Amino acid sequence: MESAATLTRLVRRVFYRLVVPVVSIAAALSVSGVLIVVASGNPLEAYGAMLQGAAGSIGSLATTGVRTTPILLTGLAVAISFRAGVFNVGAEGQLYVGAAFATVVAVAPLGLPGFIHVLLALLAGFVGGALWVAIPAYLRAYRGVSEVVTTLMLNFVGIYLISYLIDPITGPIGERNASYAQSALVQETARLPVLISGTSLHAGLLLGIGLAVALQILLRYTGLGFRLRMLGGNPTAARFTGMNSSRQIVIAMLISGGIAGLAGAGEVIGLRMRLYDRFSPGYGYDGIAVALLANSSPLGVILSASFFGALRAGANAMQQATGIETSLVLIIQALTILFVIFGPLRGWVATRTTRRAGLTPGGSESAP
């Protein structure tokens, strides 16, 4: 009897957690379906091909995993900042700087055992990302300067900094006389292991999943997690408890930047084995979409990143089978976010859940 009630409560909670993202995705797919019809295509055929390309075989599942990995990490980076009431729009730049730091360590013939070399490269990536958010974090925490403009602008500084670093003529870590701007090859000892042989799926995915679990535990069960959530949920109350808000903001932003840096490190030592110019097609911005769809829950980020990863993995198959452009995926992604933030459904969920909990519905329409 007791356990049945607990189960009902759990089902209800999961239902309310999922209703907004699932309905938003369905709405986005419907609108995109209309666009496909307008372009004289067949939406069911297109989505079928997409599903086939994303999950039809071990190979396509591996591709989905590969595409999921970077946005899982940037999604976690953005989610942790949201939870602390900070908007890190700079994951893209942090990803690049993290990738560069990891590259410096990974291309060096250190003569270390593989496991340690990989760990050092990942650590370097974390440090690089954290360093890149340090100035915005300081300005936000101690000078009251909004982090939005600073983190956003530093994205581009980071991108061009990497472009300089690996420049074949002037770059300090650029491979000389290469036809592309690229770094040297990552040492064998610094490479993330491949999970399924014959595919490119690498251990970066496990790193992301492990990190998601760790962040969930951190937020839910630790003092730091409680302080960060309080900072995000009710900054005024947080101040009245006498905690050092500035310090918590800096900690949250450094963790966020570090995780974004890990995303860059993972791409270099897991997939590409070199640092390339402009290697990220906007993973940092995708992280915003991923975090938003998951309502900033670390475990939810695993699901939402997988969804966007699958969309991307399936896009090529869809184009080959039906001739519909892969950029349709971008439209689906944007529409999903717009439906999530649009809000009527969110308001409905808020009233349903708060009424049950005996609370008055609060202003829950703004997203983070």
Add this chain to the structure above:
Amino acid sequence: MPLDPAFITDWGSAGIRLATPLILATVGGVFAERSGVFNIGIEGMMLVGAFTAVATSYYLGASADPAVISLLAAIAAMLAGGGIAFIHAFLTVTRRVDQIITGAAINILALGLTNTLFRAIWGETGRERVAGFPEVRVPVLADIPVVGPILFQQSLIVFVAYFIPIIAAFVLFRTTWGLTIRAGGDFPLAVDTAGLSVTRVRYAAVLFGGAMAGLAGAALALGAVRYFTPGMTAGRGFIVLGAIVVGRWHPMIAAGACLLFGAADAFQLRAQALNLGIPYQFFIMLPYVLAVAAVAGAIGRASPPQQLGRPYRREAG
């Protein structure tokens, strides 16, 4: 040689040309931010404007005078930019959704839409030159050495961009409209108390900003290259955000920042051939670094409109 008059003419002329789209979008962005709405979707609105302008010019073909076509293309681009801005206004002002997230979504939407439509119209490789803004050469003035060709021998849209910041500054600081817009961002309660609608003011400013971003896209696509390539705005919408900050939310100072950024960009394109010993990437970084320095207070006090980014709620004041 950098000090050669021919080099300076070429550099200055390119600098002005590159600054033009930035100036147009920046003026629009200043209005939106002054009214209290942050818009990182300018990049996407520019992209949609560029696409619409080229597509309009393409479909009108040789049916009319190039000057008429470019005018119609510019109007279409402004309508398209304004249309996308309506989404931003609706979500951020009416629904009070987070402005950054909405803008980020708009950028992705714009990229997806223009990429898809581009391929639908021009196919995989197709890139067709269309009628662009006519070149204008101001008699007498264009004959002044160096300065003449830089300032007075340009595409028509460049001359539009000369006047827009001046008009914008006048409207913003010398008219009741301007006062209302500024109050919308600094003290919306005052707008409300005066019996005006904060919602309407912010909608107007955001739609104007979108239309200007659309026009900026048209300037980018029809000013020089006269074709569309996917993602052709290439981060200019974010340079615009930097220019607004560096220009301290003043249309004329911000336009000055755009000129500086345009000149840096034009120099960067030439620096690689000059072998100056300074990597060209540092010139590209300049706008972004200056923007961070500006908000950090390193180059004078630059404080944003007080309620920038915050939805207005009557009960909250």
